[in-house]
Amino acid sequence: xxxxxxxxxxxxxxxxxxxxxxxxxxxxxxxxxxxxxxxxxxxxxxxxxxxxxxxxxxxxxxxxxxxxxxxxxxxxxxxxxxxxxxxxxxxxxxxxxxxxxxxxxxxxxxxxxxxxxxxxxxxxxxxxxxxxxxxxxxxxxxxxxxxxxxxxxxxxxxxxxxxxxxxxxxxxxxxxxxxxxxxxxxxxxxxxxxxxxxxxxxxxxxxxxxxxxxxxxxxxxxxxxxxxxxxxxxxxxxxxxxxxxxxxxxxxxxxxxxxxxxxxxxxxxxxxxxxxxxxxxxxxxxxx
Amino acid sequence: xxxxxxxxxxxxxxxxxxxxxxxxxxxxxxxxxxxxxxxxxxxxxxxxxxxxxxxxxxxxxxxxxxxxxxxxxxxxxxxxxxxxxxxxxxxxxxxxxxxxxxxxxxxxxxxxxxxxxxxxxxxxxxxxxxxxxxxxxxxxxxxxxxxxxxxxxxxxxxxxxxxxxxxxxxxxxxxxxxxxxxxxx
Numbered sequence: 504x505x506x507x508x509x510x511x512x513x514x515x516x517x518x519x520x521x522x523x524x525x526x527x528x529x530x531x532x533x534x535x536x537x538x539x540x541x542x543x544x545x546x547x548x549x550x551x552x553x554x555x556x557x558x559x560x561x562x563x564x565x566x567x568x569x570x571x572x573x574x575x576x577x578x579x580x581x582x583x584x585x586x587x588x589x590x591x592x593x594x595x596x597x598x599x600x601x602x603x604x605x606x607x608x609x610x611x612x613x614x615x616x617x618x619x620x621x622x623x624x625x626x627x628x629x630x631x632x633x634x635x636x637x638x639x640x641x642x643x644x645x646x647x648x649x650x651x652x653x654x655x656x657x658x659x660x661x662x663x664x665x666x667x668x669x670x671x672x673x674x675x676x677x678x679x680x681x682x683x684x685x686x687x688x689x690x691x692x693x694x695x696x697x698x699x700x701x702x703x704x705x706x707x708x709x710x711x712x713x714x715x716x717x718x719x720x721x722x723x724x725x726x727x728x729x730x731x732x733x734x735x736x737x738x739x740x741x742x743x744x745x746x747x748x749x750x751x752x753x754x755x756x757x758x759x760x761x762x763x764x765x766x767x768x769x770x771x772x773x774x775x776x777x778x779x780x781x782x783x784x785x786x787x788x789x790x791x
Numbered sequence: 792x793x794x795x796x797x798x799x800x801x802x803x804x805x806x807x808x809x810x811x812x813x814x815x816x817x818x819x820x821x822x823x824x825x826x827x828x829x830x831x832x833x834x835x836x837x838x839x840x841x842x843x844x845x846x847x848x849x850x851x852x853x854x855x856x857x858x859x860x861x862x863x864x865x866x867x868x869x870x871x872x873x874x875x876x877x878x879x880x881x882x883x884x885x886x887x888x889x890x891x892x893x894x895x896x897x898x899x900x901x902x903x904x905x906x907x908x909x910x911x912x913x914x915x916x917x918x919x920x921x922x923x924x925x926x927x928x929x930x931x932x933x934x935x936x937x938x939x940x941x942x943x944x945x946x947x948x949x950x951x952x953x954x955x956x957x958x959x960x961x962x963x964x965x966x967x968x969x970x971x972x973x974x975x976x
Contacts, residue, residue: 572868572872579875582882585883593885689881689882692829696833699874706843707863710847710852711855
């Protein structure tokens with residue numbers, strides 16, 4: 504009985520304490536701490552792998568060219584032109600995602616970025632044609648996100664809360680992340696064929712050179728094979744790490760979308776800081 | 792971007808700025824199918840490689856006769872070429888070029904899956920070389936995006952698979968290795 508009457512009062516106290524403590528934890532003066540949201544957004548903005556692997560995909564021909572037969576080389580050269588034609592757009596998706604995450608981080612905490620130059624950068628937009636490398640809905644997502652960011656940034660971040668931005672941005676963010684995941688998977692498969700082309704020639708030719716006078720050549724070939732095999736083994740891991748990172752960002756953002764009214768709740772904070780930690784760990788693994 | 796350029800036969804407009812993009816679901820399933828076909832071509836290339844390597848290994852590190860070397864090199868060149876065709880399709884999937892193949896693409900995928908399985912167990916090396924040639928023809932035809940060459944290539948591949956089935960009855964699979972031209976182990 505007594506206890507029950509005390510509960511509302513106790514709740515009030517906790518709330519007051521929470522507000523006070525929250526005020527301390529968030530230096531921007533917002534009433535609740537969105538520290539973990541900021542951490543997550545920061546880590547998402549600095550996600551590694553995709554940019555580097557996009558470049559690697561673009562430069563496939565450069566690496567494989569010496570190993571190709573004339574017939575394969577003809578097709579490879581066309582493939583090279585195809586990949587180069589769409590590279591900028593592949594990078595463009597990432598740019599808009601990074602800017603979104605930086606803006607989200609800004610909304611969730613103290614100002615640390617000047618985003619005006621990045622916004623100019625986005626102004627060019629993606630080429631919505633057959634060569635552009637993106638599906639129509641990815642283009643729509645990109646356009647939607649750019650519009651959202653322009654509004655948020657131009658309004659001086661006012662009248663915008665983290666929750667509103669997450670709600671308005673989620674479907675576009677998810678679509679762009681999905682595009683990045685698909686592209687990374689295609690990069691990996693292309694790399695697999697490159698690897699097998701480069702290493703395959705040694706598989707076949709080294710046993711053919713069993714005669715004694717080829718010893719020096721065979722030795723050099725084996726040394727080259729080893730260094731190439733090591734290079735590809737290291738690269739293979741990076742596709743995996745990059746994919747893991749992209750999925751984590753997608754999951755984390757989706758959880759925020761599902762918990763808009765409770766972004767600073769204990770569970771959500773724990774969850775987000777977990778995602779943030781994972782992303783930092785993945786990034787560290789990629790920079791090793 | 793040949794899969795996209797439909798000069799004559801299909802109603803889809805060919806201009807890059809065409810105002811009629813495919814619906815998202817359409818585009819997605821096509822991109823997935825293009826990727827799947829590329830996966831199958833890669834798998835065929837893997838089968839060719841496995842086949843070449845097992846032929847080479849039969850010589851136990853000894854010298855491989857010149858005629859056989861030439862055959863293995865030709866097969867390896869075909870493997871590399873198939874990989875380029877696969878990479879081309881990956882690039883097209885990435886660019887989400889929409890082809891008008893639809894259902895026939897599923898059949899294609901099945902056909903190449905059969906071919907990959909056959910390459911490992913063919914009895915006669917000449918059958919294998921022809922099969923790989925048919926596969927390359929199909930890969931090149933798929934890149935054009937035009938129905939007629941693709942159907943011709945599909946027929947040629949089907950025919951060769953039948954020939955192999957004839958030369959290679961299930962019961963005879965065990966003797967496959969011993970009946971190869973240059974092997975005498």
